[in-house]
Amino acid sequence: DARVTQTPRHKVTEMGQEVTMRCQPILGHNTVFWYRQTMMQGLELLAYFRNRAPLDDSGMPKDRFSAEMPDATLATLKIQPSEPRDSAVYFCASGLARDRGSEKLFFGSGTQLSVL
Amino acid sequence: AQSVAQPEDQVNVAEGNPLTVKCTYSVSGNPYLFWYVQYPNRGLQFLLKYITGDNLVKGSYGFEAEFNKSQTSFHLKKPSALVSDSALYFCAVRAIMDSNYQLIWGAGTKLIIKP
Numbered sequence: 377d378a379r380v381t382q383t384p385r386h387k388v389t390e391m392g393q394e395v396t397m398r399c400q401p402i403l404g405h406n407t408v409f410w411y412r413q414t415m416m417q418g419l420e421l422l423a424y425f426r427n428r429a430p431l432d433d434s435g436m437p438k439d440r441f442s443a444e445m446p447d448a449t450l451a452t453l454k455i456q457p458s459e460p461r462d463s464a465v466y467f468c469a470s471g472l473a474r475d476r477g478s479e480k481l482f483f484g485s486g487t488q489l490s491v492l
Numbered sequence: 493a494q495s496v497a498q499p500e501d502q503v504n505v506a507e508g509n510p511l512t513v514k515c516t517y518s519v520s521g522n523p524y525l526f527w528y529v530q531y532p533n534r535g536l537q538f539l540l541k542y543i544t545g546d547n548l549v550k551g552s553y554g555f556e557a558e559f560n561k562s563q564t565s566f567h568l569k570k571p572s573a574l575v576s577d578s579a580l581y582f583c584a585v586r587a588i589m590d591s592n593y594q595l596i597w598g599a600g601t602k603l604i605i606k607p
Contacts, residue, residue, distance in 0.1 A: 478541070481595075482538070
């Protein structure tokens with residue numbers, strides 16, 4: 377079965393270090409989302425790409441977070457420098473949008489990030 | 493402003509009984525509505541969606557949801573609950589007229605099915 381692949385599955389790092397999370401969307405999908413999930417805030421949208429172009433990154437702290445899609449098979453989310461409050465599960469999701477947003481999303485298994 | 497409300501943090505149901513997980517929404521114009529399920533240590537999985545047409549939508553694992561425009565609700569239902577249905581359930585809405593296709597998520601409802 378086609379699936380969204382996220383790496384690493386778990387990441388433990390120290391405050392101030394750079395963290396890079398990678399996502400391989402399902403082949404042929406044209407939308408990619410990055411979400412952060414915490415107990416307190418629930419699901420938060422960090423970035424949204426359509427046809428590799430960033431459409432919405434308003435939920436992402438711009439001073440330390442960046443999201444890119446260098447090609448159609450790879451999306452990255454970077455945090456530099458990382459802080460303890462960034463500890464969360466980060467999910468990537470992809471979808472095939474044929475019209476105005478009715479596509480279902482396929483989620484990866486997430487990256488569990490712990491910043492000490 | 494667009495919003496989604498899942499009024500119950502947790503729902504407890506005995507196995508074999510019918511279950512309902514509630515969702516209400518507020519959007520400008522017509523909505524696309526979705527339900528997703530999250531099992532422990534996993535990503536969210538799509539269950540069903542309402543786009544247009546029949547107000548009763550059937551989805552995966554025997555779940556269904558009814559779109560009620562007058563009550564702006566999209567409650568998730570199942571006639572007979574299984575212990576394996578225990579998970580976290582998310583409702584989401586997208587306004588059709590939203591040019592950014594912003595998907596708004598509810599806070600999630602934890603469903604516990606007791607044997």
